[in-house]
Amino acid sequence: MNPDDDDVGHSRSGVSRRTVLGSTGAVAVAGSLLATATAADAAVAPDAVGAPVVTVRVKVNGELRTVQVDPRVTLLDTLRERLGLHGTKKGCDRGQCGACTVHVDGRRVLSCLTLAATTDGREVTTIEGLARGDRLHPMQQAFVERDGLQCGFCTPGQIMSAVGMVQEGKASSDEEIRERMSGNICRCSCYPRIVDAIKDAQKVMR
Amino acid sequence: MRAYSFTQPRSVAEAVAHGGAGTAFLAGGTTLVDLMKLNVMTPDQVVDINRLPLHGITLDRDGLHIAALERMSDVAADRTVRRDYPMIAQALQLSASGQLRNMASIGGNLLQRTRCGYFRDVTTACNKREPGSGCSALAGINRIHAILGTSDDCVATHPSDLAVALVALETVVHLATAQGARTVPLDAFYTLPGTTPHVENVLRPGELITGISVPRSPWAAHSLYLKIRDRQSYEFALASAAVALDVHRGIIRQARIAAGGVGTKPWRLTSVERALAGRPANADTFESAVGNAADGARPLTHNAFKPALLRRTLIRALITLQERG
Known part of the structure; x- marks a missing residue:
């Protein structure tokens, strides 16, 4: 890869990694729409290849989305592969790293251990739903100002977890922040700056 | 992950009517989804119990009652629990992570599976996962394993913190099947591995934990x-x-x-x-x-x-x- 080409969204050919991923996702969505036609009214019905399908109506970042999912599919894979929301990261996929943290009904949870089928009727917020237009959420702003990241892979999970943590109750010490954020691993070990960012943000969060 | 059928009942009666061998009840999913991905648990049917009315933390003359679907974080934060049963709140607060505590239910916590690495790895022998296949931990890496209650067939440690506090406080667990309800002391609920380490408790096929009761005592608050x-x-x-x-x-x-x-x-x-x-x-x-x-x-x-x-x-x-x- 060209080291000068730091923006992965626009490669020289005009085809970006993101658009390739996006169009692959579109094929998957189209495939599942065929299944939708036969499963329109049933909560659980077989799809074209005989696997059961569950209809899930879930509000994602304020927008009502309806998806037909295999009951084995996680919320994480549904967000990334079906709804085109790639901000939520797949780290360990085993509930150990926190990179996939999102909010369900206002509580921070791990989307890799949440079956999409169980989110019917619920509200999901991902990192994409945190900012108000161009105005960053105070936690996002604090992570930028405190440089609370290096590679950035864990950052969406860190931020979603940190917002959830503050909403559960503000922390009174660095130790408390570290304890309550222990479910989010940062392999670059940016922990001191993450703690600083959370301290900044919780001052201005309600 | 193996395919399974999926249902979302709204009542306990409906849920236990689905129950039987090969059925797994899904609450927080923090153990079940993890172990299904690893092919360690391979249920034919998953019953999502999150719509059941198993909620509430109440204190009365007999003691503390916690319904099975209360989440770890909610019980840990409950003022009554913190004041009258502090070790329960502490055991919960010291478990897992903030996200997992928001997901995991009290009933599920009691049924979480061992963290023995061989149990979680389907390429190795494990009597708990595959009866008769042998125990890889006995001559393997066993630093985290148990020293009490072990057998020649299994040395896996029980992973729950909450259950330790509850056993000390002589908690009873409430169970339901299609045939009716029963109550079992939590200490007697768990079984020793012996020659059948795949059996971890006295739950019958399809039986559901509906809640727990912790008796009043002069020592719980201290x-x-x-x-x-x-x-x-x-x-x-x-x-x-x-x-x-x-x-x-x-x-x-x-x-x-x-x-x-x-x-x-x-x-x-x-x-x-x-x-x-x-x-x-x-x-x-x-x-x-x-x-x-x-x-x-x-x-x-x-x-x-x-x-x-x-x-x-x-x-x-x-x-x-x-x-x-």
Whole structure:
């Protein structure tokens, strides 16, 4: 890869990694729409290849989305592969790293251990739903100002977890922040700056 | 992940009507989804019980009642639990992570599976996962494994912190099947591995945990949970102590003691309880009372430190509790 080409969204050919991923996702969505036609009214019905399908109506970042999912599919894979929301990261996929943290009904949870089928009727917020237009959420702003990241892979999970943590109750010490954020691993070990960012943000969060 | 059928009942009666061999009830999913991905658990049917009306944390004359779908974080934050049963709140707060505590239910916590690496790895032998295949931990890496209640077929540690505190406080667990309801003491709910380590409790096929009750007692409010682990947070116990004392004018009237991280089930220590009763609540008493706590222990290649760690953990917990007053 060209080291000068730091923006992965626009490669020289005009085809970006993101658009390739996006169009692959579109094929998957189209495939599942065929299944939708036969499963329109049933909560659980077989799809074209005989696997059961569950209809899930879930509000994602304020927008009502309806998806037909295999009951084995996680919320994480549904967000990334079906709804085109790639901000939520797949780290360990085993509930150990926190990179996939999102909010369900206002509580921070791990989307890799949440079956999409169980989110019917619920509200999901991902990192994409945190900012108000161009105005960053105070936690996002604090992570930028405190440089609370290096590679950035864990950052969406860190931020979603940190917002959830503050909403559960503000922390009174660095130790408390570290304890309550222990479910989010940062392999670059940016922990001191993450703690600083959370301290900044919780001052201005309600 | 193997394919399964999926249902979302709205009542307990409807849920247990689905129950049977091959059925897994799904609450928080933090154990089940993880182990289904690893092909360690392969149910034919998953019953999502999150729509059942199993909610509520209540205190009455008999004690504390927690419905099965209450989440760990909510119970840990409950004012009544923190005031009257502090070791329960502490055990929960020291478990897992913020996200997992928001997901995991109280009923599910009692049924979480061991963290033995061989149990979680389908390429290795494990009697708990595949009866008769052998135990890889006996001659393998066994630092985190149990020293009490083990057998030649299994040395896997029970992973729950909550269950340790609940066993110490003589909690009972409420169960439901299509045939009716029953109540079982939590200590008797768990079974020793023996020659059948795949059987971990007395649940019948399709039986559902609907809640727990923790009796009132003079010692529950004066209780503490101490957890010792390889890192300070987000880790399972190498040893833990749930201690509760009823102290009157400096003399221990009664004690309730259990240990985690060392047993194949939450380990009640009635011998320590008896050794504490009637004695002054001081460090000398604590030192001598825990002397036999690890009796019968069978240490393995990598966990010979655990008997001493168990005794020191108990002493520190008792001293800390007594100093807090």
